Amino acid sequence: MQELRGINVANAINEKILEDVKGLKGAIPHLAIIRVGERPDDMSYERGATKKMDKLGFRVTSFVYPNEITNEEFQKEFDKINEDEDIDGILLLRPLPKHLDEKAIENKINQMKDLDGISPANLAKVFAGDDTGMAPCTAEAVVEMLDFAGVDLKGKKVTIIGRSLVIGKPVAMLLLKKNATITMTHTKTVDMPKTCRDAEVLVAAAGVARMVDESYVGDGAVVIDVGINVDSEGNLCGDVDFDKVKEKASILTPVPGGVGSVTTSVLAKHLLKGAFLRRG
Known part of the structure; x- marks a missing residue:
């Protein structure tokens, strides 16, 4: 199992920013x-x-x-x-x-200053596959991590847990643009573990501490944990129970140290984009 840590992804984004800012x-x-x-x-x-x-x-x-x-x-x-x-x-x-x-x-x-994609105009662009818009930073961080890991999403079965406008829905649109086959699950989904086990890529954005255990994960699946929770002992943890899932996943992101650490680099990337839009 490869533990996909955010620091390496963030560093790659930062290097690109430092090159592009010269423009x-x-x-x-x-x-x-x-x-x-x-x-x-x-x-x-x-x-x-x-x-x-x-x-x-x-x-x-x-x-x-x-x-x-x-x-x-x-x-x-x-x-x-x-x-x-x-x-x-x-x-x-x-x-x-x-x-x-x-x-x-x-x-x-x-909308040119809207770095976290909260405006209707930017959300509409995300749903339309228009690259001139800005997606919510955390949603885009998920895509950055998959790209960095070399995961070819074309035709892949991707399941997303959660349907919020902050993560679930925009992540679905961003991955659909990469020709993934998307399934979205939520609180009304019947037999969620079975639906998730069929996924080749699983994105957990439910906001429930350690909800995703080995029963949700198919053998060799790529698992991206977007959750940021605090457990009963006051420890930071994700939506995925890392220790229970690591034996089944091929790639797994930790919490902390995963998607969250990429988000501020995406924010900086969007800031540079906003500066070019306004000053270019």
Whole structure:
């Protein structure tokens, strides 16, 4: 079994970014991170994204607002960032507090600055197979890992656990563009383990700690674990029970150290793309 770690994939993406940024002729891409409140997972992702941008020599500015900010105030603050010509890309840490109108942000964000593919325009491009759009970073990180591992998806039976607009559905569209044969499972799927066992590539994005055991995995399957969970003992873990699945999988991603570590590199790749779209 090959353990497919994210660091190697991220390094390959970073090298390509450092080569491509020369095309901006000295301009430095500028990322805006917008965070409301002090959620630990948001703050962790913010730190990771900031560290990645610093490593690549990109600029990053964090806009942090109190949890109690009114919807009117927040919309005005977002408009300023969205319209700022010095900012090439926006990362909105979600979900927002319930009193804030997240849908309004999705509808108004400049699609060239929409690095995590939250706007209807970018999602439509992903579903249409239009490469000018930006897919959600985690969904694209899954594809980057499969490409890096040399998995030829043409005609492959791929099963995805989860149907969210953040991961499940966009991953399905990205892999369909590579001519994979897609099956999607969800909470209403009958006999999910059997459906998953038929897959040559299994993408787990259910958000349930260690849900996927050996009964879900066919012999020699490629298993990509997108889940980020905390178990009853406070340990970070994925949707896949690594120890139970490793004897059956041919390729398996760990958590932590797998897809999540590629996501910030995809974010940087999108920032560079946004800079080219706006400045090119």
